[in-house]
Amino acid sequence: MDTNFFVLEFPSHSQNVGLARLAAAILASEAGFSVEDLEEIKVAVSEAVTNAIVHGYEGRTNGVVRLEARLAGNRLRLLVRDDGVGMADVARALDPVPAGDADHVGLGFAFMRAFMDEVEVESSPGAGTSVHMEKVAQVGDLARDRQ
Amino acid sequence: MARMGRPEAGPGRVVIPLAGTLDLTSLKGLRDELDDVIDRFPHSDLVLELSGVDFIDSSGLGLLLGRFRRLDGLGRSLKLIGVRAPVEKVLRLSGFHGIMDVEPLPRASGPEGKPMGL
Numbered sequence A: 001m002d003t004n005f006f007v008l009e010f011p012s013h014s015q016n017v018g019l020a021r022l023a024a025a026i027l028a029s030e031a032g033f034s035v036e037d038l039e040e041i042k043v044a045v046s047e048a049v050t051n052a053i054v055h056g057y058e059g060r061t062n063g064v065v066r067l068e069a070r071l072a073g074n075r076l077r078l079l080v081r082d083d084g085v086g087m088a089d090v091a092r093a094l095d096p097v098p099a100g101d102a103d104h105v106g107l108g109f110a111f112m113r114a115f116m117d118e119v120e121v122e123s124s125p126g127a128g129t130s131v132h133m134e135k136v137a138q139v140g141d142l143a144r145d146r147q
Numbered sequence B: 001m002a003r004m005g006r007p008e009a010g011p012g013r014v015v016i017p018l019a020g021t022l023d024l025t026s027l028k029g030l031r032d033e034l035d036d037v038i039d040r041f042p043h044s045d046l047v048l049e050l051s052g053v054d055f056i057d058s059s060g061l062g063l064l065l066g067r068f069r070r071l072d073g074l075g076r077s078l079k080l081i082g083v084r085a086p087v088e089k090v091l092r093l094s095g096f097h098g099i100m101d102v103e104p105l106p107r108a109s110g111p112e113g114k115p116m117g118l
Helices: A016-031 A035-056 A090-094 A100-115 A141-145 B024-040 B058-073 B085-093
Strands: A004-011 A064-072 A075-082 A118-123 A129-136 B002-004 B008-010 B013-022 B045-056 B078-083 B101-104
Touching: A004 A016, A016 A035, A016 A064, A016 A075, A016 B024, A035 A064, A035 A075, A035 A100, A035 A129, A035 B024, A035 B045, A035 B058, A035 B085, A090 A100, A090 A118, A100 A118, A100 A129, A100 B058, A100 B085, B002 B024, B013 B024, B013 B058, B024 B045, B024 B058, B045 B058, B045 B085, B058 B078, B078 B085, B085 B101
Parallel strands: B013 B045, B045 B078, B078 B101
Antiparallel strands: A004 A064, A064 A075, A075 A129, A118 A129, B002 B013, B008 B013
Protein backbone atom coordinates (compact mmCIF):
# COMPACT_ATOMS: atom_id res chain seq x y z
CA MET A 1 0.00 0.00 0.00
CA ASP A 2 1.35 3.41 -0.93
CA THR A 3 2.28 5.77 1.87
CA ASN A 4 2.29 8.64 -0.62
CA PHE A 5 2.12 9.18 -4.38
CA PHE A 6 1.61 11.73 -7.09
CA VAL A 7 0.75 11.74 -10.76
CA LEU A 8 2.06 14.56 -12.89
CA GLU A 9 1.22 15.23 -16.53
CA PHE A 10 3.00 17.93 -18.45
CA PRO A 11 3.68 18.97 -22.03
CA SER A 12 6.87 17.74 -23.68
CA HIS A 13 8.68 21.06 -23.08
CA SER A 14 12.32 20.77 -22.11
CA GLN A 15 11.84 23.03 -19.08
CA ASN A 16 9.54 20.41 -17.54
CA VAL A 17 12.44 18.01 -17.11
CA GLY A 18 13.50 20.04 -14.06
CA LEU A 19 9.95 20.06 -12.73
CA ALA A 20 9.82 16.27 -12.95
CA ARG A 21 13.19 15.89 -11.18
CA LEU A 22 12.17 18.16 -8.37
CA ALA A 23 8.82 16.45 -7.76
CA ALA A 24 10.35 12.97 -7.70
CA ALA A 25 13.16 14.06 -5.38
CA ILE A 26 10.78 15.69 -2.92
CA LEU A 27 8.62 12.57 -2.71
CA ALA A 28 11.69 10.36 -2.39
CA SER A 29 13.06 12.51 0.43
CA GLU A 30 10.20 11.22 2.61
CA ALA A 31 11.58 7.68 2.41
CA GLY A 32 15.00 7.92 4.03
CA PHE A 33 17.05 8.14 0.84
CA SER A 34 20.44 9.78 1.28
CA VAL A 35 21.38 13.02 -0.47
CA GLU A 36 23.42 10.94 -2.88
CA ASP A 37 20.41 8.70 -3.61
CA LEU A 38 18.26 11.77 -4.30
CA GLU A 39 20.83 13.04 -6.78
CA GLU A 40 20.79 9.64 -8.50
CA ILE A 41 16.99 9.61 -8.64
CA LYS A 42 17.05 13.07 -10.21
CA VAL A 43 19.38 11.86 -12.95
CA ALA A 44 17.25 8.77 -13.63
CA VAL A 45 14.09 10.86 -13.92
CA SER A 46 15.87 13.41 -16.07
CA GLU A 47 17.00 10.68 -18.46
CA ALA A 48 13.57 9.09 -18.78
CA VAL A 49 11.73 12.37 -19.28
CA THR A 50 14.35 13.63 -21.73
CA ASN A 51 13.97 10.42 -23.74
CA ALA A 52 10.20 10.91 -23.80
CA ILE A 53 10.57 14.46 -25.14
CA VAL A 54 13.46 13.95 -27.53
CA HIS A 55 12.73 10.45 -28.80
CA GLY A 56 9.13 9.69 -27.91
CA TYR A 57 7.83 12.99 -29.19
CA GLU A 58 10.82 13.69 -31.43
CA GLY A 59 11.27 17.15 -29.93
CA ARG A 60 7.67 18.26 -30.42
CA THR A 61 6.24 20.23 -27.53
CA ASN A 62 2.63 19.14 -27.99
CA GLY A 63 3.05 15.71 -26.46
CA VAL A 64 2.07 14.76 -22.93
CA VAL A 65 4.52 13.12 -20.56
CA ARG A 66 3.26 11.41 -17.45
CA LEU A 67 5.29 10.88 -14.30
CA GLU A 68 3.84 8.63 -11.62
CA ALA A 69 5.74 8.37 -8.37
CA ARG A 70 4.72 6.05 -5.57
CA LEU A 71 6.19 5.52 -2.15
CA ALA A 72 5.56 2.38 -0.13
CA GLY A 73 7.67 2.59 3.02
CA ASN A 74 11.24 2.81 1.78
CA ARG A 75 10.46 1.73 -1.79
CA LEU A 76 10.10 4.33 -4.53
CA ARG A 77 8.43 3.34 -7.77
CA LEU A 78 8.45 5.61 -10.79
CA LEU A 79 6.73 5.41 -14.13
CA VAL A 80 7.55 7.74 -17.01
CA ARG A 81 5.07 7.33 -19.82
CA ASP A 82 4.74 8.92 -23.25
CA ASP A 83 2.35 8.28 -26.13
CA GLY A 84 5.02 9.00 -28.70
CA VAL A 85 6.53 6.98 -31.51
CA GLY A 86 7.70 4.03 -29.43
CA MET A 87 10.63 1.73 -30.16
CA ALA A 88 10.68 -1.28 -32.43
CA ASP A 89 13.73 -2.83 -30.79
CA VAL A 90 13.84 -2.05 -27.07
CA ALA A 91 16.86 -4.28 -26.41
CA ARG A 92 18.92 -2.46 -29.01
CA ALA A 93 17.87 0.94 -27.65
CA LEU A 94 18.95 -0.12 -24.17
CA ASP A 95 22.37 -1.22 -25.39
CA PRO A 96 24.82 1.34 -24.02
CA VAL A 97 27.35 0.71 -26.79
CA PRO A 98 27.60 4.04 -28.54
CA ALA A 99 26.55 4.27 -32.18
CA GLY A 100 27.58 7.74 -33.19
CA ASP A 101 25.54 10.57 -31.77
CA ALA A 102 22.44 8.42 -31.65
CA ASP A 103 23.89 6.89 -28.50
CA HIS A 104 21.90 9.31 -26.36
CA VAL A 105 19.12 6.80 -25.73
CA GLY A 106 21.50 4.03 -24.69
CA LEU A 107 23.49 6.27 -22.38
CA GLY A 108 20.32 7.53 -20.73
CA PHE A 109 19.21 3.98 -19.98
CA ALA A 110 22.69 3.10 -18.70
CA PHE A 111 22.36 5.85 -16.10
CA MET A 112 18.85 4.75 -15.17
CA ARG A 113 20.12 1.21 -14.59
CA ALA A 114 23.19 2.41 -12.69
CA PHE A 115 21.18 4.67 -10.39
CA MET A 116 17.94 2.74 -9.88
CA ASP A 117 17.60 -0.78 -8.50
CA GLU A 118 15.25 -1.94 -11.25
CA VAL A 119 14.39 -0.60 -14.68
CA GLU A 120 11.84 -2.05 -17.07
CA VAL A 121 10.87 -0.64 -20.44
CA GLU A 122 7.74 -1.36 -22.44
CA SER A 123 7.55 0.12 -25.89
CA SER A 124 6.34 -0.62 -29.38
CA PRO A 125 5.99 1.45 -32.53
CA GLY A 126 2.96 3.73 -32.39
CA ALA A 127 2.12 2.64 -28.85
CA GLY A 128 4.42 4.93 -26.88
CA THR A 129 6.89 4.03 -24.16
CA SER A 130 6.62 3.24 -20.46
CA VAL A 131 9.69 3.24 -18.25
CA HIS A 132 9.28 1.66 -14.81
CA MET A 133 11.97 2.30 -12.24
CA GLU A 134 12.33 1.30 -8.64
CA LYS A 135 14.72 2.20 -5.83
CA VAL A 136 14.80 1.09 -2.24
CA ALA A 137 16.26 3.27 0.48
CA GLN A 138 18.79 1.32 2.50
CA VAL A 139 18.79 1.42 6.29
CA GLY A 140 21.61 3.69 7.41
CA ASP A 141 21.58 5.78 4.22
CA LEU A 142 20.86 8.95 6.18
CA ALA A 143 23.59 8.13 8.66
CA ARG A 144 26.11 7.99 5.81
CA ASP A 145 25.28 11.60 4.92
CA ARG A 146 26.69 12.76 8.24
CA GLN A 147 30.13 11.31 7.57
CA MET B 1 18.96 26.02 -17.66
CA ALA B 2 22.63 26.94 -17.60
CA ARG B 3 24.29 30.34 -17.77
CA MET B 4 27.76 31.22 -18.95
CA GLY B 5 29.77 33.77 -17.00
CA ARG B 6 32.36 36.10 -18.44
CA PRO B 7 35.35 34.31 -19.99
CA GLU B 8 38.65 35.08 -18.33
CA ALA B 9 41.61 34.84 -20.67
CA GLY B 10 45.04 33.83 -19.39
CA PRO B 11 48.23 32.70 -21.11
CA GLY B 12 47.23 29.92 -23.51
CA ARG B 13 43.89 29.30 -21.86
CA VAL B 14 40.50 30.82 -21.24
CA VAL B 15 38.41 30.06 -18.16
CA ILE B 16 34.63 30.11 -18.42
CA PRO B 17 32.36 29.78 -15.40
CA LEU B 18 29.10 27.90 -15.93
CA ALA B 19 26.15 27.85 -13.56
CA GLY B 20 22.83 26.05 -13.36
CA THR B 21 21.82 22.66 -14.70
CA LEU B 22 23.45 20.95 -17.67
CA ASP B 23 20.44 19.13 -19.07
CA LEU B 24 18.11 19.27 -22.07
CA THR B 25 17.25 22.92 -21.35
CA SER B 26 20.82 24.11 -21.65
CA LEU B 27 21.83 22.47 -24.88
CA LYS B 28 21.39 24.72 -27.82
CA GLY B 29 22.03 28.14 -26.32
CA LEU B 30 25.06 27.09 -24.34
CA ARG B 31 26.56 25.14 -27.22
CA ASP B 32 26.48 28.23 -29.42
CA GLU B 33 27.91 30.43 -26.65
CA LEU B 34 30.76 28.02 -25.95
CA ASP B 35 31.53 27.61 -29.63
CA ASP B 36 31.62 31.38 -29.90
CA VAL B 37 34.27 31.57 -27.16
CA ILE B 38 36.25 28.74 -28.77
CA ASP B 39 36.27 30.78 -31.98
CA ARG B 40 37.14 34.05 -30.26
CA PHE B 41 40.22 32.62 -28.50
CA PRO B 42 41.70 30.50 -31.29
CA HIS B 43 44.92 29.47 -29.59
CA SER B 44 43.59 28.80 -26.14
CA ASP B 45 42.78 25.69 -24.21
CA LEU B 46 39.38 25.81 -22.57
CA VAL B 47 38.76 25.50 -18.86
CA LEU B 48 35.18 25.23 -17.65
CA GLU B 49 34.66 26.26 -14.04
CA LEU B 50 31.71 24.24 -12.83
CA SER B 51 31.25 25.12 -9.14
CA GLY B 52 27.94 26.74 -10.06
CA VAL B 53 26.65 23.62 -11.81
CA ASP B 54 24.57 21.46 -9.48
CA PHE B 55 23.23 18.93 -11.97
CA ILE B 56 24.27 17.11 -15.12
CA ASP B 57 22.69 14.26 -17.09
CA SER B 58 23.48 12.60 -20.42
CA SER B 59 22.29 15.67 -22.36
CA GLY B 60 24.80 17.81 -20.51
CA LEU B 61 27.47 15.16 -21.04
CA GLY B 62 26.78 15.27 -24.76
CA LEU B 63 27.27 19.02 -24.76
CA LEU B 64 30.62 18.77 -22.96
CA LEU B 65 31.75 15.86 -25.08
CA GLY B 66 30.89 17.74 -28.25
CA ARG B 67 33.02 20.71 -27.15
CA PHE B 68 35.84 18.31 -26.17
CA ARG B 69 35.77 16.68 -29.60
CA ARG B 70 35.75 20.01 -31.37
CA LEU B 71 38.69 21.32 -29.35
CA ASP B 72 40.55 18.04 -29.68
CA GLY B 73 40.23 18.30 -33.44
CA LEU B 74 41.80 21.74 -33.20
CA GLY B 75 44.68 20.45 -31.08
CA ARG B 76 43.35 22.17 -27.95
CA SER B 77 42.32 20.76 -24.59
CA LEU B 78 39.25 20.94 -22.38
CA LYS B 79 39.56 20.87 -18.62
CA LEU B 80 36.81 20.86 -16.00
CA ILE B 81 37.45 22.42 -12.60
CA GLY B 82 35.42 23.10 -9.46
CA VAL B 83 33.28 20.04 -10.15
CA ARG B 84 30.63 19.31 -7.50
CA ALA B 85 30.25 15.76 -6.17
CA PRO B 86 27.02 14.71 -7.96
CA VAL B 87 28.33 16.11 -11.26
CA GLU B 88 31.68 14.42 -10.73
CA LYS B 89 29.98 11.09 -10.19
CA VAL B 90 28.14 11.28 -13.51
CA LEU B 91 31.32 12.37 -15.31
CA ARG B 92 33.27 9.53 -13.72
CA LEU B 93 30.69 6.91 -14.72
CA SER B 94 30.87 8.18 -18.28
CA GLY B 95 34.64 7.83 -18.43
CA PHE B 96 35.38 11.54 -18.69
CA HIS B 97 38.31 11.20 -16.28
CA GLY B 98 40.02 9.04 -18.85
CA ILE B 99 39.92 11.61 -21.62
CA MET B 100 40.29 14.97 -19.87
CA ASP B 101 41.34 16.61 -16.61
CA VAL B 102 38.47 16.76 -14.15
CA GLU B 103 39.15 18.58 -10.88
CA PRO B 104 36.65 18.25 -8.08
CA LEU B 105 35.57 21.17 -5.96
CA PRO B 106 37.73 21.22 -2.82
CA ARG B 107 35.71 19.66 0.02
CA ALA B 108 36.13 22.59 2.37
CA SER B 109 34.02 24.93 0.27
CA GLY B 110 30.30 24.79 -0.30
CA PRO B 111 27.54 23.06 1.65
CA GLU B 112 28.03 19.75 -0.16
CA GLY B 113 26.12 17.68 2.35
CA LYS B 114 22.96 19.75 2.37
CA PRO B 115 19.99 18.83 0.19
CA MET B 116 19.95 22.17 -1.55
CA GLY B 117 18.94 22.83 -5.09
CA LEU B 118 16.34 20.09 -5.26
